[in-house]
Amino acid sequence: MPESLRVIVAGGGTVGLRTAELLHDRGHDVVLIERDPDQSERVAAEYVASIIEGDAARPAVLRQAQPDRCDAIAALTDSESTNFAICMAAQRMGELHTVMRIDGDPDELYPQYVDGIVSTASLTARVAVNEVVGGGVRSIEEVGGKVEILDVEIAEDAPAAGKTLAEVRLPRGSLIIVDAEGERIGGPETELTPGERFLVAVEGAVTDEVMNLLRG
Amino acid sequence: MSHAGDRSPAATLTLLDATMVGIGAMIGAGIFVLTGLAVETAGPAAILVFALNGGVTTFTALSYAELASAIPRNGGGYAYVREVFSAPIAFVMGWTRWFTYMIAGALYALGFASNFIEFGHIFGVDLPGNVLFWAATVVVVFVTLNAVSTAASGSAETLITLVKILILVVFVAFGLQFVDVGEFSPFFQRGNPITVLPAMGLTFIAFQGYDLIATVTEEVEDPEKNIPRAILLSVATTVVVYLFVVFVALGTLGAEGLAGAGETAIAEAAEGFMPSFPLLGSGAALIAFGAVFSTISALNAVIIGSSRVAFAMGREAQLPARLGRLHHRFGTPLVAIAASAVVMLVAVAVVPIRLVGNLASLFSLLGFVIVNLSVVRLRRQQPDLRRPFEVPFYPATPVLGIVLNLLLGAFISFQTWALAVGWLVVGAVVYLLLSRRRGEPGVPTREPEPEISEPEVTVSTED
Numbered sequence: 305m306p307e308s309l310r311v312i313v314a315g316g317g318t319v320g321l322r323t324a325e326l327l328h329d330r331g332h333d334v335v336l337i338e339r340d341p342d343q344s345e346r347v348a349a350e351y352v353a354s355i356i357e358g359d360a361a362r363p364a365v366l367r368q369a370q371p372d373r374c375d376a377i378a379a380l381t382d383s384e385s386t387n388f389a390i391c392m393a394a395q396r397m398g399e400l401h402t403v404m405r406i407d408g409d410p411d412e413l414y415p416q417y418v419d420g421i422v423s424t425a426s427l428t429a430r431v432a433v434n435e436v437v438g439g440g441v442r443s444i445e446e447v448g449g450k451v452e453i454l455d456v457e458i459a460e461d462a463p464a465a466g467k468t469l470a471e472v473r474l475p476r477g478s479l480i481i482v483d484a485e486g487e488r489i490g491g492p493e494t495e496l497t498p499g500e501r502f503l504v505a506v507e508g509a510v511t512d513e514v515m516n517l518l519r520g
Numbered sequence: 521m522s523h524a525g526d527r528s529p530a531a532t533l534t535l536l537d538a539t540m541v542g543i544g545a546m547i548g549a550g551i552f553v554l555t556g557l558a559v560e561t562a563g564p565a566a567i568l569v570f571a572l573n574g575g576v577t578t579f580t581a582l583s584y585a586e587l588a589s590a591i592p593r594n595g596g597g598y599a600y601v602r603e604v605f606s607a608p609i610a611f612v613m614g615w616t617r618w619f620t621y622m623i624a625g626a627l628y629a630l631g632f633a634s635n636f637i638e639f640g641h642i643f644g645v646d647l648p649g650n651v652l653f654w655a656a657t658v659v660v661v662f663v664t665l666n667a668v669s670t671a672a673s674g675s676a677e678t679l680i681t682l683v684k685i686l687i688l689v690v691f692v693a694f695g696l697q698f699v700d701v702g703e704f705s706p707f708f709q710r711g712n713p714i715t716v717l718p719a720m721g722l723t724f725i726a727f728q729g730y731d732l733i734a735t736v737t738e739e740v741e742d743p744e745k746n747i748p749r750a751i752l753l754s755v756a757t758t759v760v761v762y763l764f765v766v767f768v769a770l771g772t773l774g775a776e777g778l779a780g781a782g783e784t785a786i787a788e789a790a791e792g793f794m795p796s797f798p799l800l801g802s803g804a805a806l807i808a809f810g811a812v813f814s815t816i817s818a819l820n821a822v823i824i825g826s827s828r829v830a831f832a833m834g835r836e837a838q839l840p841a842r843l844g845r846l847h848h849r850f851g852t853p854l855v856a857i858a859a860s861a862v863v864m865l866v867a868v869a870v871v872p873i874r875l876v877g878n879l880a881s882l883f884s885l886l887g888f889v890i891v892n893l894s895v896v897r898l899r900r901q902q903p904d905l906r907r908p909f910e911v912p913f914y915p916a917t918p919v920l921g922i923v924l925n926l927l928l929g930a931f932i933s934f935q936t937w938a939l940a941v942g943w944l945v946v947g948a949v950v951y952l953l954l955s956r957r958r959g960e961p962g963v964p965t966r967e968p969e970p971e972i973s974e975p976e977v978t979v980s981t982e983d
Contacts, residue, residue: 344906348906348908351743354592356905357904368902
């Protein structure tokens with residue numbers, strides 16, 4: 305078990321509370337900051353975090369959560385500018401990993417200031433696509449801006465089905481990482497047996513091509 | 521932590537269950553074993569001793585209630601202090617709490633042994649082995665049970681505690697009519713009211729254990745409301761029960777008789793007036809049974825308590841990390857339990873019972889001073905922290921708690937202090953060795969932050 309982390313969650317809405325619950329379940333200590341007294345009472349009833357009642361964007365409030373002894377802060381209020389301000393202030397108070405929630409398109413300079421960006425919109429979109437399309441392909445994670453990691457089941461009648469990787473020419477910008485059981489790293493002799501699942505890293509530009517090869 | 525799996529207990533504790541956890545841990549050896557010793561020191565004023573101790577405890581219990589309502593952590597007092605103070609002070613707290621539980625365990629084991637042998641005598645059975653043998657045996661048995669199973673306490677614990685209370689209620693109900701008020705004068709031993717203070721120090725341990733509620737927080741329903749309530753209810757109930765029991769014991773057997781009876785004082789008092797019961801025989805047998813039963817369940821409670829503190833400290837890297845791991849098969853903090861058992865056995869074997877009682881009380885007092893300080897410091901540090909329960913009459917309450925606890929500590933014997941300091945020195949060595957090994961004196965290491973230069977947009981498919 306990794307040592308337990310100490311995490312600040314700013315914002316006790318649905319996203320903030322769920323985040324606090326998941327962190328608590330994994331044995332981490334959570335301090336949650338919530339402005340609205342009614343909402344903070346609801347969060348208190350869950351008994352997953354100690355709660356500072358106040359506006360996290362105000363340094364006098366944020367300081368009470370002791371960023372100087374925390375490992376990370378997740379700014380999850382529904383206001384993007386507030387989240388950014390919270391991350392900036394927290395970084396001045398201590399050395400910690402900063403994560404902010406955005407709802408629209410990310411500012412391209414965010415990465416220079418914040419360690420992690422959680423986009424509710426693209427997250428929801430991805431889950432929605434997983435649900436709608438269902439079956440063989442599930443999006444796991446977007447690593448950088450362009451690369452996506454997919455969990456793909458090789459379809460019966462797909463072009464690449466039954467072939468080894470040496471025989472199949474995947475487009476540049478794609479990589480079969482590992483079979484979904486995590487048994488084997490993809491190599492030339494890896495066989496794309498129909499019905500088996502693989503983790504595939506793809507650049508957005510070639511996703512459809514790779515899908516065509518693996519799914520038909 | 522909630523994880524799926526068939527092994528972890530999914531018990532939900534109601535307010536009654538949680539209250540019984542506290543009462544169960546408090547009513548044990550304290551009342552059965554220490555009443556005699558308290559009377560020996562303070563005379564009939566022993567009843568005042570228990571009343572005042574109840575008062576002192578209440579101040580700290582209020583502080584515990586505030587911290588438990590605001591800080592959702594397992595690990596009890598140690599976890600709260602860890603939240604408020606720097607690492608070394610948290611270590612002192614954890615180290616002393618751990619020791620308190622272990623030493624209390626030794627006390628309960630010894631109390632069990634004398635009463636068990638007495639129980640045998642009542643039935644005309646001469647049990648083989650001496651007090652030491654039985655004390656060590658009961659520790660080994662219960663440590664083993666706790667090491668291999670995480671059986672849910674919940675309603676079973678509630679039933680056991682209710683039986684304990686019931687036995688004492690029967691004792692009081694029969695005894696009240698035989699109380700001779702004349703036994704209470706002269707009230708103070710040798711006419712000296714100061715004798716009350718050392719007796720308070722000695723019996724303070726009888727009021728420790730309610731903080732165990734703070735280590736089962738996860739399982740309690742509506743914890744932010746019910747835990748403060750359970751803490752206060754359990755202390756109030758226990759104080760009332762103690763006062764009645766001591767009143768009856770003093771009023772019937774008299775101070776001299778109680779003082780002479782030592783660890784089996786309550787049973788001897790019962791001998792005087794209790795009618796005989798079907799199955800169990802004499803009233804004394806019922807009380808001896810109650811004492812045996814109570815010391816066992818209290819012992820069980822402190823074994824759980826001590827291992828949870830050691831476990832929490834291991835998790836925070838304030839003790840070797842191995843203590844903070846669960847056993848892969850039993851799902852119990854096996855190493856933490858085993859380490860606690862060793863200290864308990866040593867205490868059983870080499871420390872005399874009066875000293876054990878004193879030592880446990882002293883460490884309780886010191887720990888409670890830190891808990892009260894935590895309330896004060898947290899109020900200053902985090903004024904906007906949500907506190908579903910607030911200590912009334914702040915800051916008078918925690919300050920009084922601190923002053924009174926220190927006052928009682930001052931009347932505990934020099935020998936006890938010497939042993940206590942010894943244990944703290946051992947702690948300091950452990951602490952320094954551990955922080956040197958981490959290469960960062962005084963601060964527990966955290967996982968190094970991953971170097972991330974690219975933006976990281978994350979999809980979580982949790983749950």
